[in-house]
Amino acid sequence: MEKRDLVTIIVCSYNQGSYIRECLDSIKAQTYNNIQLIVADDASPDNSVQVFEDWLNENDYPAIKNFHQKNTGLATILNECLELIKGEYVKVIAADDFLHPEAIEKCIGKLKSMGENYGMVYTDTYGIDDHSNILKDIADYNGMYNEDPEIFRQNLIKNNRIAALTVVMRKEALTKTGAYRNDLLVEDYYRWLMISSLYHIAYIPEKLAYYRLHSSNISSAKTERIDEECLYLQIMFDTTGQFRKNINYKIEQLYLGNKLSKFLQSQFQQYSYKKKRLAWAIQYNISPGLYTLINRYL
Structure with missing residues (x-):
């Protein structure tokens, strides 16, 4: 049997203890079975760290842990996690979101089929509420399907068309585009634009992730x-x-x-x-x- 390339999944939590198990269960359920798991928590005041520890022990699942005693912000904890990556492909996901069982399998297959000119892939996603009920579509991602790569590159500058939880990046693309910026709230959008300036970006028109839409409003x-x-x-x-x-x-x-x-x-x-x-x-x-x-x- 052909050995599969290692994929690193970084799960980041801040006050998301109620959802961690669902996220980790979805990673364990992946049909792609060569995964390095990194779990990170940025000094959550809730029980996030304990939920991580309990799930890892109960499932005997290996993971590298990066648990902060002091809150430093997402960019800092992600940059620390970058130093721990061993995989040739990387996914970052918030602990309140989760994945379709075939998410990694299909994303890696897509990147391999498209070639090294493609630095990342993203997919369509479900929107879900606090109880994991599926909501109406949050965006028309399929409207860009089969779009010419150069046209997509230009249109990405116009607005962010990529849901971060669906993305899988080549490690090389992540490394070439530098550390996460702690001065931006839209750091993910900056990352996509940087990768797009160096590579093409692939898309899979399937809902392969579940994005949590919380009831609290953004200020x-x-x-x-x-x-x-x-x-x-x-x-x-x-x-x-x-x-x-x-x-x-x-x-x-x-x-x-x-x-x-x-x-x-x-x-x-x-x-x-x-x-x-x-x-x-x-x-x-x-x-x-x-x-x-x-x-x-x-």
């Missing part, structure tokens, strides 16, 4: 930060000016609403396809009202 401040970071990434990766109209419009609306942060101001000034009059107004602190008048009469 407006967090939503604004995510929107700002996505705009920052669009500015960073739009090297051809394809999205200049959209980027300039969003920056202008933030400026007119007195919501343009100093960070985005500096990033916009470095954008090769910025609207010159807008960049000038921002640079010299022209009031939005005066800027509007200038645009009206010039």
